[in-house]
Amino acid sequence: MKNSKKTKSILFLPQKKKCEFSGQPSVLEIAIAHELPLNHSCGGLGSCTTCLVKITKGLESLGPRQELEQEHANMRGFADQERLACQITAKDGLEITIPIE
Numbered sequence: 001m002k003n004s005k006k007t008k009s010i011l012f013l014p015q016k017k018k019c020e021f022s023g024q025p026s027v028l029e030i031a032i033a034h035e036l037p038l039n040h041s042c043g044g045l046g047s048c049t050t051c052l053v054k055i056t057k058g059l060e061s062l063g064p065r066q067e068l069e070q071e072h073a074n075m076r077g078f079a080d081q082e083r084l085a086c087q088i089t090a091k092d093g094l095e096i097t098i099p100i101e
């Protein structure tokens with residue numbers, strides 16, 4: 001019998017690492033689980049902004065910023081596609097670019 005549950009995945013760049021997930025993890029949780037080099041100084045509390053990533057595909061599938069993320073975006077002038085990985089729930093088909101330091 002065919003499994004009716006479609007596998008969900010996101011792609012991290014520039015590593016070109018496709019990461020499968022289930023449930024509703026944050027993008028940061030997936031990056032940590034796959035040992036990708038994404039900073040998260042505050043541990044995902046939404047206070048440090050070190051987990052800032054660029055959404056290169058699928059931005060429209062994400063909801064609007066929540067209050068905390070929006071405050072950072074206003075203060076620091078984030079572009080629309082710049083989001084905090086700990087504050088966004090992973091969606092199937094996202095492409096996320098991790099900044100190179």
Ligand code: FES
Nearest residue numbers: 044046049051086
């Ligand atoms: S890990 Fe600190 S804001 Fe996301």
